[in-house]
Amino acid sequence: MSYSPNSPMLCYSPRVTIVGAGRVGSTLAQRIAEKNLADVVLLDIIPGMPQGLALDLMEARGIETHNRKIIGTNDYADTFGSEIVIIAAGTPRKPGMSRDDLLYTNAGIVVEATKKAIARSPDAIFIIITNPLDVMTYLAYQATSLLPQDPSGIVARHRIMGMAGVLDSARFQTFIAMEFGVSPVDVNAMVLGSHGDLMVPLPRYSTVNGIPITELMDAATIERLVERTRHGGAEIVELMQTGGAFFAPASATCLMVEAILLNESRLLPVSTYLQGEYGLENICLGVPCRLGCGGIDTVLELNLTDVEMAALHTSAESVRESIERAQQILATSYFSQQ
Numbered sequence: 659m660s661y662s663p664n665s666p667m668l669c670y671s672p673r674v675t676i677v678g679a680g681r682v683g684s685t686l687a688q689r690i691a692e693k694n695l696a697d698v699v700l701l702d703i704i705p706g707m708p709q710g711l712a713l714d715l716m717e718a719r720g721i722e723t724h725n726r727k728i729i730g731t732n733d734y735a736d737t738f739g740s741e742i743v744i745i746a747a748g749t750p751r752k753p754g755m756s757r758d759d760l761l762y763t764n765a766g767i768v769v770e771a772t773k774k775a776i777a778r779s780p781d782a783i784f785i786i787i788t789n790p791l792d793v794m795t796y797l798a799y800q801a802t803s804l805l806p807q808d809p810s811g812i813v814a815r816h817r818i819m820g821m822a823g824v825l826d827s828a829r830f831q832t833f834i835a836m837e838f839g840v841s842p843v844d845v846n847a848m849v850l851g852s853h854g855d856l857m858v859p860l861p862r863y864s865t866v867n868g869i870p871i872t873e874l875m876d877a878a879t880i881e882r883l884v885e886r887t888r889h890g891g892a893e894i895v896e897l898m899q900t901g902g903a904f905f906a907p908a909s910a911t912c913l914m915v916e917a918i919l920l921n922e923s924r925l926l927p928v929s930t931y932l933q934g935e936y937g938l939e940n941i942c943l944g945v946p947c948r949l950g951c952g953g954i955d956t957v958l959e960l961n962l963t964d965v966e967m968a969a970l971h972t973s974a975e976s977v978r979e980s981i982e983r984a985q986q987i988l989a990t991s992y993f994s995q996q
């Protein structure tokens with residue numbers, strides 16, 4: 659069979675770039691390719707490492723029955739024309755550290771990666787994974803110049819988002835399912851706010867087959883599950899001792915990628931730039947968003963109680979302080995000269 663130059667091009671393949679081919683990045687590459695969602699470009703600074711991972715994933719294709727291309731590279735030129743760019747580059751925390759302890763190492767990495775990636779893929783939708791998540795999502799906005807000087811001005815916020823709420827909600831879902839003895843598939847859970855100890859799990863909006871957990875469990879049990887969710891990342895870091903979670907984070911990001919590439923209109927908690935919603939502006943924070951082929955098309959404002967709203971604002975305050983620290987770090991670092 660030969661290609662005729664007069665045939666219509668019906669064979670378009672979307673392309674997803676993942677910057678950072680470590681544990682999260684490489685697992686995500688596997689998920690995207692093996693779900694047959696897109697071709698994947700895996701980029702890392704370590705010479706040979708993304709190339710080796712890509713070849714390994716390519717050699718699994720016949721067994722996994724797909725024909726997606728996986729390219730490993732150290733060169734941003736290879737990422738050109740990506741529909742989605744995912745930033746998973748940077749250091750994970752060690753036991754005893756908070757995610758904010760990663761500010762110093764990861765701020766410059768995320769800014770540099772975002773600038774280099776958007777130069778090759780000017781229309782891409784960005785999903786940030788690197789921690790501290792909400793701060794890094796904000797810095798990515800700034801790095802793309804999509805963030806206007808006037809915080810209430812028109813902003814292309816649909817194109818940059820952070821992954822955390824899907825993961826935190828999946829953890830809450832898991833703990834509810836384990837406690838109640840049902841499949842996690844029957845549980846819907848909702849976690850808003852920052853990806854940190856001040857995240858805001860919402861029991862009122864978490865259900866077992868439509869039944870709010872507040873009708874199924876006592877307050878002390880719910881509080882125990884909420885606390886475990888808040889420390890879900892740290893629990894794994896303490897157990898593994900050598901880095902953080904990566905299977906569930908890769909699954910959570912893949913769900914977002916799928917929602918975008920397949921235009922699924924999924925309602926998911928996503929870190930986005932707020933412009934007055936929930937009484938907050940000029941900050942990135944996790945709230946329910948509708949995700950489709952253009953990225954975020956709607957930010958949903960829930961009718962929160964005073965207690966829930968206060969918790970969301972406390973969470974936002976901690977992110978705001980970390981954004982200020984990140985700005986100081988960047989202003990005095992090598993990256994300010996780039």
Ligand SMILES: NC(=O)c1ccc[n+]([C@@H]2O[C@H](COP(=O)([O-])OP(=O)(O)OC[C@H]3O[C@@H](n4cnc5c(N)ncnc54)[C@H](O)[C@@H]3O)[C@@H](O)[C@H]2O)c1
Nearest residue numbers: 678679680681682702703747748749750787788789821907
């Ligand atoms: N948002 C979330 O829910 C969530 C979940 C899991 C992990 N994370 C974060 O994601 C990040 C990655 O985690 P991991 O477990 O994959 O770490 P990892 O150490 O396994 O991988 C990080 C990779 O980034 C690469 N890297 C470093 N600087 C780079 C640069 N300038 N350009 C390109 N690549 C670069 C490293 O070489 C390494 O391969 C960490 O910050 C972690 O805390 C966030």
Ligand SMILES: O=C(O)C[C@H](O)C(=O)O
Nearest residue numbers: 751789890891892902903
């Ligand atoms: O906890 C971490 O440091 C990694 C990630 O943010 C997670 O929640 O698993």
